Amino acid sequence: MTRTALISGKGRLPQLLAERLQAAGENPLLAEMEGFETLSPAHEAVERFRLERLVPFLDRLQDQGVTRAVFAGAVHRPRLDPSLIDPATMQLLPRIMAAMQQGDDGTLREVITLMGEWGIDVLGAQDICPDLVAQAGVLTDAQPSSQDKKDAMRGFRVLQVMGAADVGQGCIASRGQCLAVEALPGTDVMLAHLADLRARGVELPDGGVFCKAPKPDQDRRIDLPALGPETVAGVHRAGLRGIAFDAGGVLLIDRDQMLAQANTLGVFLWAMDAP
Template structure:
């Protein structure tokens, strides 16, 4: 189990590089836990694995280990539930969790946070552990044009509308038209869709388009804060876009140097938009 003696923080890890980045930034030790089926990419770590069907024993174990704070990091999909594996106490949470899951991702995440807090576990955001991952307002590379700025503004309005419906955190807009919006399949699927349909832009020689990302308007930012990594840049370039913009203070860059280098190589701008 990845833990330093005296650790008070647990990383509840999903897939991707974020759990490893947080682990590197922690000096006082941590306990690493992962949901079974979603391995954490933390080199050399042996995580504590748990299942949703045994959530209450897992929470009890965290408290017994002296954990007082938890941070959620990394991607997970909705796990497959096996009813026969529920312990009696966790089974009592099922109606509450299922109701929240049917209401949407944001409602489900709020329900998870509330349950952890009932065990006196403080939920903190990944940006609170590694604030350097969140860029301040400004252009990191490239130079967005007036047309790009207009497309980014339109995309921001669309993402705000999607967020109210608890649908997604991103949209692609070119020449004022929405080419793609993020839904359950996620950002990569949205950008792949935009790449397939980039020929729909009214003016082939006009603005190439912008991918914009932001948290949902009412989401709890301690969990599921949007992220952008080098792969995002690669897919945005494949979609023929001019750049990537996001809400300043609301998005984490995974490996900023690599993201900027990839954007510069592809001729894309990166804009942390206030």
């Protein structure tokens, strides 16, 4: 019998996936890493774990009949406490540390490999909720102009370079210039910084497009980029005209609310076939 482990990070996505799994008649095992409590306030039974005790956690998943797992929500690398590492996890430490030296993509691929060694297949959030991703096309009343389309193409070229360097999944382009790139602090910080620059009168090109896409060689079962209503609001505050994102490669959280907000603010949402 199939049982799914939902391994949660921060944000709305874990709750959306939990609801979808339960509506489909499943009894998912809910899990979250210490410091990233998202599901436990709303659910009584949530498995808590630490990376220092990864092997006991994987053993518990196996013992409870888990055969597949889905990762959902934002996490960052926690500070490890060497005193908490158990002997079995210590055996894996060289592999884990080597993967972490290869960046986020390398770390995530190693996580998927480890899951497979415990007989657990990793699914993408889009496999549980296919409606989280959009088909190609403009989703909103507002339409991208010819300049917006040029900016989007420019932004996607920047993202290809960023992705090859394992830097981030978002950038802002305007009038052929790259105004900002997304790094570890994330999308909200990047958009807020641009809004602050405009508020302080820093001379910048008008308009612009926020571009979002997975990294070129990213395993799309884990860490797909996501957009939500707060992203639309941030784009509007930053004085941008819209969002161009990879069709099929970006998760839309609270999609109906997101589209309604975009239409109210006059922000376009364009699902692109990435060049």
